Amino acid sequence: MICFSSIYLKSMEFTTAEPFLHKGLLQSFELTKYILKTNVYPREPSPLKELREVTAKHPGNFMSTTPDSGQLMGMLLKLINAKKTIEIGVYTGYSLLLTALSIPHDAMIIAIDPNKETYEIGLPIIQKAGVEHKINFIESQALPVLDKLLQNQKDNEGSFDFAFVDADKENYLNYHERLLKLVKVGGLIVFDNTLWGGTVAQPEEAVSEDRKESRRSIIEFNNSVSIDQRIEIALTPSGDGLTICRRIR
Numbered sequence: 001m002i003c004f005s006s007i008y009l010k011s012m013e014f015t016t017a018e019p020f021l022h023k024g025l026l027q028s029f030e031l032t033k034y035i036l037k038t039n040v041y042p043r044e045p046s047p048l049k050e051l052r053e054v055t056a057k058h059p060g061n062f063m064s065t066t067p068d069s070g071q072l073m074g075m076l077l078k079l080i081n082a083k084k085t086i087e088i089g090v091y092t093g094y095s096l097l098l099t100a101l102s103i104p105h106d107a108m109i110i111a112i113d114p115n116k117e118t119y120e121i122g123l124p125i126i127q128k129a130g131v132e133h134k135i136n137f138i139e140s141q142a143l144p145v146l147d148k149l150l151q152n153q154k155d156n157e158g159s160f161d162f163a164f165v166d167a168d169k170e171n172y173l174n175y176h177e178r179l180l181k182l183v184k185v186g187g188l189i190v191f192d193n194t195l196w197g198g199t200v201a202q203p204e205e206a207v208s209e210d211r212k213e214s215r216r217s218i219i220e221f222n223n224s225v226s227i228d229q230r231i232e233i234a235l236t237p238s239g240d241g242l243t244i245c246r247r248i249r
Ligand SMILES: C[S@@+](CC[C@H](N)C(=O)[O-])C[C@H]1O[C@@H](n2cnc3c(N)ncnc32)[C@H](O)[C@@H]1O
Pocket: 063, 064, 065, 088, 089, 090, 091, 092, 093, 094, 095, 096, 112, 113, 114, 115, 118, 140, 141, 142, 143, 166, 167, 168
Protein backbone atom coordinates (compact mmCIF):
# COMPACT_ATOMS: atom_id res chain seq x y z
CA MET A 1 0.00 0.00 0.00
CA ILE A 2 1.41 3.40 -0.95
CA CYS A 3 1.40 5.77 2.04
CA PHE A 4 -0.81 8.84 1.76
CA SER A 5 1.99 11.41 2.03
CA SER A 6 3.86 9.90 -0.90
CA ILE A 7 0.62 9.94 -2.90
CA TYR A 8 0.23 13.60 -2.04
CA LEU A 9 3.81 14.44 -3.00
CA LYS A 10 3.49 12.63 -6.31
CA SER A 11 0.20 14.37 -7.03
CA MET A 12 1.98 17.74 -6.81
CA GLU A 13 3.60 16.93 -10.14
CA PHE A 14 0.22 17.17 -11.89
CA THR A 15 -1.62 20.29 -12.96
CA THR A 16 -4.57 21.73 -11.05
CA ALA A 17 -6.78 20.49 -13.90
CA GLU A 18 -6.20 16.97 -12.56
CA PRO A 19 -6.74 17.05 -8.80
CA PHE A 20 -8.35 13.59 -8.95
CA LEU A 21 -5.24 11.61 -9.67
CA HIS A 22 -4.13 11.45 -6.04
CA LYS A 23 -7.61 10.26 -4.94
CA GLY A 24 -7.59 7.08 -7.02
CA LEU A 25 -6.67 3.94 -5.14
CA LEU A 26 -5.05 2.32 -8.16
CA GLN A 27 -1.39 1.71 -7.38
CA SER A 28 -0.21 3.60 -10.45
CA PHE A 29 -0.91 7.22 -11.29
CA GLU A 30 -0.21 6.36 -14.91
CA LEU A 31 -3.05 3.82 -14.88
CA THR A 32 -5.48 6.28 -13.28
CA LYS A 33 -4.41 8.87 -15.86
CA TYR A 34 -4.89 6.29 -18.63
CA ILE A 35 -8.48 5.55 -17.52
CA LEU A 36 -9.34 9.24 -17.24
CA LYS A 37 -7.71 10.26 -20.52
CA THR A 38 -8.90 7.38 -22.70
CA ASN A 39 -12.36 6.58 -21.32
CA VAL A 40 -13.62 9.32 -19.02
CA TYR A 41 -12.58 12.81 -20.14
CA PRO A 42 -13.35 12.30 -23.86
CA ARG A 43 -16.98 11.47 -22.97
CA GLU A 44 -17.45 13.95 -20.13
CA PRO A 45 -20.24 16.41 -21.04
CA SER A 46 -18.83 19.95 -21.53
CA PRO A 47 -20.75 21.54 -18.58
CA LEU A 48 -19.22 18.91 -16.26
CA LYS A 49 -15.76 19.61 -17.64
CA GLU A 50 -16.30 23.34 -17.04
CA LEU A 51 -17.49 22.68 -13.46
CA ARG A 52 -14.50 20.41 -12.82
CA GLU A 53 -12.11 23.11 -14.04
CA VAL A 54 -13.76 25.83 -11.95
CA THR A 55 -13.70 23.54 -8.89
CA ALA A 56 -10.01 22.74 -9.43
CA LYS A 57 -9.22 26.35 -8.44
CA HIS A 58 -11.08 25.96 -5.11
CA PRO A 59 -9.14 24.86 -2.00
CA GLY A 60 -11.60 22.01 -1.33
CA ASN A 61 -11.25 20.54 -4.84
CA PHE A 62 -10.14 17.15 -3.44
CA MET A 63 -13.72 16.65 -2.18
CA SER A 64 -15.39 16.46 -5.61
CA THR A 65 -16.69 13.10 -6.73
CA THR A 66 -14.10 11.74 -9.17
CA PRO A 67 -15.01 11.83 -12.89
CA ASP A 68 -14.67 8.03 -13.22
CA SER A 69 -17.14 7.51 -10.35
CA GLY A 70 -19.34 10.13 -12.00
CA GLN A 71 -19.30 8.17 -15.24
CA LEU A 72 -20.39 5.02 -13.38
CA MET A 73 -23.17 6.90 -11.57
CA GLY A 74 -24.43 8.34 -14.86
CA MET A 75 -24.63 4.82 -16.24
CA LEU A 76 -26.54 3.57 -13.15
CA LEU A 77 -29.01 6.48 -13.29
CA LYS A 78 -29.77 5.72 -16.93
CA LEU A 79 -29.95 1.95 -16.42
CA ILE A 80 -32.67 2.32 -13.79
CA ASN A 81 -34.33 5.28 -15.55
CA ALA A 82 -34.13 7.30 -12.31
CA LYS A 83 -36.73 10.05 -11.99
CA LYS A 84 -36.88 10.87 -8.28
CA THR A 85 -33.46 11.22 -6.71
CA ILE A 86 -31.78 12.63 -3.63
CA GLU A 87 -28.22 13.77 -2.97
CA ILE A 88 -26.55 14.36 0.39
CA GLY A 89 -23.38 16.46 0.10
CA VAL A 90 -23.28 18.83 -2.87
CA TYR A 91 -20.10 20.95 -2.50
CA THR A 92 -19.68 22.75 -5.90
CA GLY A 93 -22.05 20.31 -7.61
CA TYR A 94 -20.05 17.88 -9.77
CA SER A 95 -22.15 14.84 -8.79
CA LEU A 96 -25.28 17.00 -8.75
CA LEU A 97 -24.77 18.29 -12.30
CA LEU A 98 -23.83 14.78 -13.40
CA THR A 99 -27.14 13.51 -11.99
CA ALA A 100 -29.13 16.37 -13.48
CA LEU A 101 -27.64 15.65 -16.92
CA SER A 102 -28.32 11.90 -16.62
CA ILE A 103 -32.03 11.97 -15.66
CA PRO A 104 -34.99 12.88 -17.89
CA HIS A 105 -36.28 16.48 -18.38
CA ASP A 106 -39.18 15.98 -15.94
CA ALA A 107 -37.14 14.20 -13.25
CA MET A 108 -36.00 15.74 -9.96
CA ILE A 109 -33.20 15.86 -7.40
CA ILE A 110 -33.48 16.91 -3.77
CA ALA A 111 -29.96 18.17 -3.05
CA ILE A 112 -29.00 18.80 0.58
CA ASP A 113 -25.98 20.65 1.92
CA PRO A 114 -25.57 23.17 4.78
CA ASN A 115 -23.08 25.10 2.62
CA LYS A 116 -24.90 27.14 -0.02
CA GLU A 117 -21.78 29.16 -0.84
CA THR A 118 -19.99 26.24 -2.47
CA TYR A 119 -23.20 25.21 -4.32
CA GLU A 120 -23.29 28.73 -5.74
CA ILE A 121 -19.84 28.26 -7.30
CA GLY A 122 -21.27 25.66 -9.68
CA LEU A 123 -24.77 27.13 -10.00
CA PRO A 124 -24.09 29.38 -13.04
CA ILE A 125 -22.82 26.31 -14.94
CA ILE A 126 -25.87 24.29 -13.86
CA GLN A 127 -28.09 27.15 -15.10
CA LYS A 128 -26.24 27.44 -18.41
CA ALA A 129 -26.64 23.66 -18.90
CA GLY A 130 -30.44 24.12 -18.64
CA VAL A 131 -30.99 21.65 -15.81
CA GLU A 132 -31.61 23.91 -12.79
CA HIS A 133 -35.34 23.19 -12.96
CA LYS A 134 -34.65 19.57 -11.92
CA ILE A 135 -32.91 20.63 -8.67
CA ASN A 136 -34.46 21.45 -5.31
CA PHE A 137 -31.45 22.62 -3.27
CA ILE A 138 -32.06 22.54 0.49
CA GLU A 139 -29.54 24.45 2.63
CA SER A 140 -29.48 22.22 5.71
CA GLN A 141 -27.93 19.34 7.54
CA ALA A 142 -29.32 16.20 5.89
CA LEU A 143 -30.77 14.26 8.84
CA PRO A 144 -33.63 16.69 9.68
CA VAL A 145 -34.57 16.88 5.99
CA LEU A 146 -34.70 13.09 5.69
CA ASP A 147 -36.76 12.85 8.88
CA LYS A 148 -39.18 15.46 7.54
CA LEU A 149 -39.53 13.56 4.27
CA LEU A 150 -40.28 10.41 6.27
CA GLN A 151 -42.99 12.19 8.26
CA ASN A 152 -44.89 12.50 4.98
CA GLN A 153 -45.03 8.71 4.52
CA LYS A 154 -47.69 8.69 1.82
CA ASP A 155 -45.74 10.88 -0.62
CA ASN A 156 -42.20 9.86 0.14
CA GLU A 157 -41.78 6.35 1.56
CA GLY A 158 -40.52 3.96 -1.10
CA SER A 159 -40.77 6.70 -3.71
CA PHE A 160 -37.14 7.51 -4.63
CA ASP A 161 -35.30 5.69 -7.41
CA PHE A 162 -31.79 6.76 -6.50
CA ALA A 163 -29.84 8.33 -3.63
CA PHE A 164 -26.23 9.49 -3.53
CA VAL A 165 -24.38 10.08 -0.26
CA ASP A 166 -21.12 12.03 -0.16
CA ALA A 167 -21.18 13.98 3.10
CA ASP A 168 -20.15 13.54 6.76
CA LYS A 169 -18.88 9.97 7.02
CA GLU A 170 -19.94 9.72 10.69
CA ASN A 171 -23.60 9.72 9.59
CA TYR A 172 -23.40 7.18 6.76
CA LEU A 173 -25.27 4.54 8.78
CA ASN A 174 -27.91 7.08 9.85
CA TYR A 175 -28.38 8.08 6.20
CA HIS A 176 -28.52 4.42 5.17
CA GLU A 177 -31.38 3.63 7.59
CA ARG A 178 -33.47 6.59 6.46
CA LEU A 179 -32.71 6.24 2.76
CA LEU A 180 -33.68 2.56 2.85
CA LYS A 181 -37.19 3.71 3.78
CA LEU A 182 -37.25 6.47 1.14
CA VAL A 183 -35.88 4.42 -1.77
CA LYS A 184 -38.20 1.94 -3.50
CA VAL A 185 -37.52 -1.79 -3.73
CA GLY A 186 -35.18 -2.06 -6.73
CA GLY A 187 -33.86 1.45 -6.14
CA LEU A 188 -30.21 2.32 -5.50
CA ILE A 189 -28.33 4.05 -2.69
CA VAL A 190 -24.75 4.92 -3.64
CA PHE A 191 -22.13 5.91 -1.04
CA ASP A 192 -18.84 7.62 -1.92
CA ASN A 193 -15.50 7.29 -0.09
CA THR A 194 -16.09 3.78 1.24
CA LEU A 195 -12.39 2.92 0.94
CA TRP A 196 -11.39 6.26 2.56
CA GLY A 197 -8.06 6.69 0.80
CA GLY A 198 -7.21 3.03 1.37
CA THR A 199 -7.10 3.55 5.15
CA VAL A 200 -9.86 0.98 5.77
CA ALA A 201 -7.27 -1.71 5.07
CA GLN A 202 -4.51 -0.11 7.15
CA PRO A 203 -3.88 -0.54 10.88
CA GLU A 204 -5.22 2.43 12.84
CA GLU A 205 -1.71 3.42 14.01
CA ALA A 206 -0.69 4.00 10.38
CA VAL A 207 -3.52 6.47 9.76
CA SER A 208 -3.17 10.22 10.32
CA GLU A 209 -5.15 11.63 13.26
CA ASP A 210 -7.44 13.74 11.07
CA ARG A 211 -8.64 10.68 9.15
CA LYS A 212 -9.12 8.29 12.08
CA GLU A 213 -12.69 9.16 13.10
CA SER A 214 -14.08 8.98 9.56
CA ARG A 215 -12.09 5.78 8.96
CA ARG A 216 -13.78 4.17 11.98
CA SER A 217 -17.22 5.27 10.73
CA ILE A 218 -16.56 3.97 7.23
CA ILE A 219 -15.33 0.61 8.55
CA GLU A 220 -18.44 0.31 10.74
CA PHE A 221 -20.57 1.26 7.73
CA ASN A 222 -18.82 -1.26 5.44
CA ASN A 223 -19.23 -4.04 8.03
CA SER A 224 -22.87 -3.22 8.55
CA VAL A 225 -23.92 -3.12 4.87
CA SER A 226 -21.93 -6.28 4.17
CA ILE A 227 -24.40 -8.28 6.31
CA ASP A 228 -27.53 -6.22 5.61
CA GLN A 229 -30.13 -8.61 4.15
CA ARG A 230 -32.32 -5.75 2.88
CA ILE A 231 -29.84 -4.89 0.14
CA GLU A 232 -27.51 -6.27 -2.49
CA ILE A 233 -24.14 -4.51 -2.57
CA ALA A 234 -21.13 -3.86 -4.76
CA LEU A 235 -18.12 -2.01 -3.38
CA THR A 236 -16.30 -0.79 -6.48
CA PRO A 237 -12.73 0.62 -6.31
CA SER A 238 -13.75 3.57 -8.46
CA GLY A 239 -12.31 6.88 -7.17
CA ASP A 240 -12.16 6.66 -3.37
CA GLY A 241 -14.49 3.64 -3.26
CA LEU A 242 -18.13 3.64 -4.32
CA THR A 243 -20.59 1.29 -2.60
CA ILE A 244 -23.71 0.60 -4.62
CA CYS A 245 -26.64 -0.72 -2.54
CA ARG A 246 -29.76 -2.08 -4.23
CA ARG A 247 -32.82 -2.35 -2.03
CA ILE A 248 -34.31 -5.81 -2.36
CA ARG A 249 -36.92 -5.85 0.43
C1 LIG B 1 -17.24 15.60 -0.28
S1 LIG B 1 -18.21 17.01 -0.38
C2 LIG B 1 -19.43 16.59 -1.60
C3 LIG B 1 -18.84 16.52 -2.99
C4 LIG B 1 -19.88 16.47 -4.10
N1 LIG B 1 -20.58 15.23 -4.13
C5 LIG B 1 -19.24 16.77 -5.44
O1 LIG B 1 -19.30 15.94 -6.35
O2 LIG B 1 -18.66 17.84 -5.56
C6 LIG B 1 -19.09 16.93 1.14
C7 LIG B 1 -20.18 17.94 1.32
O3 LIG B 1 -20.98 17.48 2.40
C8 LIG B 1 -21.50 18.60 3.04
N2 LIG B 1 -21.94 18.19 4.37
C9 LIG B 1 -21.24 18.07 5.52
N3 LIG B 1 -22.03 17.69 6.52
C10 LIG B 1 -23.27 17.54 6.00
C11 LIG B 1 -24.53 17.16 6.54
N4 LIG B 1 -24.66 16.85 7.82
N5 LIG B 1 -25.60 17.12 5.71
C12 LIG B 1 -25.46 17.41 4.41
N6 LIG B 1 -24.30 17.78 3.83
C13 LIG B 1 -23.22 17.85 4.63
C14 LIG B 1 -20.34 19.60 3.06
O4 LIG B 1 -20.81 20.91 3.24
C15 LIG B 1 -19.72 19.35 1.69
O5 LIG B 1 -20.19 20.28 0.74
